[in-house]
Amino acid sequence: MIIAIDGPAASGKGTLGKRLAKHYGYRHLDTGVIYRAVAKAMLDAGADLSNEMLAVSAALELDPEKFGNPALKTQQVGDAASVVSAIPKVREVLLNFQRQFAADPPGAVLDGRDIGTVICPHADVKIFVVADPRVRARRRTLEARARGEDADEAAVLADILKRDERDQNRPVAPLKPAPDAHLLDNSNLDIEAGVRAAIDIVEAVR
Ligand code: C5P
16 A cells, blocks of 8 residues: 655645555655755765756765654755756666665655656655645744744744645656645644545545
8 A cells, every 4th residue: 555645845744644644554755855864975075066967966875774864854855956956867776765665565655746646656645735835834933943043933934835836846756746746735724634635635535
């Protein structure tokens, strides 16, 4: 069983993915973290983010043990991730890892931008999560402040919109719902209600 969750920045897909995986006893992969890890390696090396050769070697050298690093969560790394993730060869290198993760038993929940369209086009269930950009900016700002970062909501909103626009308009694996994806608008849902709505979608197709 594969559950694919896609959606724009800060739409709540990560939380949903984690909760769905827990509910069904499946493994969970936040695929954004993979691109963030590549971006962080590039930033740490002071590399030009559009340097394809360096980005590809950073992708080849990724260590999944480090995907939990809290330093991957920052806005700067998220921004850089949306630049390196537009490099087709970087995506190519990371494809097999994601497909293998999805294929291993007993089942998996993957969240990202292209899970339902490119990584797992045959996923059993596809959910495309959307939320009003102002709601997303509010949530992201509160999360950043909870981590002790000094976040300005208007700047967070601008960043989210810029990243969505970059992710939607890249030629390879752009952010878009698969034709068979179920839309879940969580603008007015709290976490519990969002999780229930997602479980309802999964149960309807299981
Ligand atoms: O979801 P998250 O904000 O962590 O993703 C960071 C960036 O990684 C996104 O803005 C997007 O450019 C890229 N990404 C992607 N494909 C995915 C997941 C994330 O291109 N499946």
